[in-house]
Amino acid sequence: xxxxxxxxxxESNEEEPVHLPCNHSTISGTDYIHWYRQLPSxxxxxxxxxxxxxxxxRMASLAIAEDRKSSTxxxxxxxxxxxxxxxxxxxxxxxxxxxxxxxGQGTILTVHP
Amino acid sequence: xxxxxxxxxxxxxxxxxxxxxxxxxxxxxxxxxFWYRQFPKQSLMLMATSNEGxxxxxxxxxxxxxxxxxxxxxxxxxxxxxxxxxxDSSFYICSAWDNYEQxxxxxxxxxxx
Numbered sequence: 001x002x003x004x005x006x007x008x009x010x011e012s013n014e015e016e017p018v019h020l021p022c023n024h025s026t027i028s029g030t031d032y033i034h035w036y037r038q039l040p041s042x043x044x045x046x047x048x049x050x051x052x053x054x055x056x057x058r059m060a061s062l063a064i065a066e067d068r069k070s071s072t073x074x075x076x077x078x079x080x081x082x083x084x085x086x087x088x089x090x091x092x093x094x095x096x097x098x099x100x101x102x103x104g105q106g107t108i109l110t111v112h113p
Numbered sequence: 114x115x116x117x118x119x120x121x122x123x124x125x126x127x128x129x130x131x132x133x134x135x136x137x138x139x140x141x142x143x144x145x146x147f148w149y150r151q152f153p154k155q156s157l158m159l160m161a162t163s164n165e166g167x168x169x170x171x172x173x174x175x176x177x178x179x180x181x182x183x184x185x186x187x188x189x190x191x192x193x194x195x196x197x198x199x200x201d202s203s204f205y206i207c208s209a210w211d212n213y214e215q216x217x218x219x220x221x222x223x224x225x226x
Contacts, residue, residue, distance in 0.1 A: 019214065034215075041222070042220065043208070049214075098172045099145055
């Protein structure tokens, strides 16, 4: 599985934008970029995903570099409820591992009031 | 969005006993479900892929005789931890795909005394 690299932790203030980076220099052409987050003692929650173009949804935006070797999850206005571990994951839709998600260590986001 | 439920949400059992955890897709059918384990302050680790009507596929290092998986219907997969020991104490999470999103259950906290 292609590997992702994220900072261990980041901090933000409430109502400010947050940019969570992810490096995936070995990404292949059939890898989708997925972001999930996990609140304490809960299962992970889908945030957003993309392939090549930038994506927006009600939760966040995903900015994908032109060479696809990195991406950034953008929370436009952080709230205290956004404090969680954020995971950047590559999903290969072209290989035998279709469907499996391999979680790295993720980024612990702390939001200050 | 789709919902995945787990039962029980927490369980305490004595060493040597077996524990069954249920995972249900509530409003969609899932021919494939996934079982993860998460130790405190660690990331999720995929244990096995549960396939409806056939044998589960276990990840390397996961004992298939200890972690029995049954996927008898399109909405239910069960994980049975047999002869549980304190080192099996963990947070067990199941998931299933619906369209492009993988939906996770809320998790089951297992404590073996």
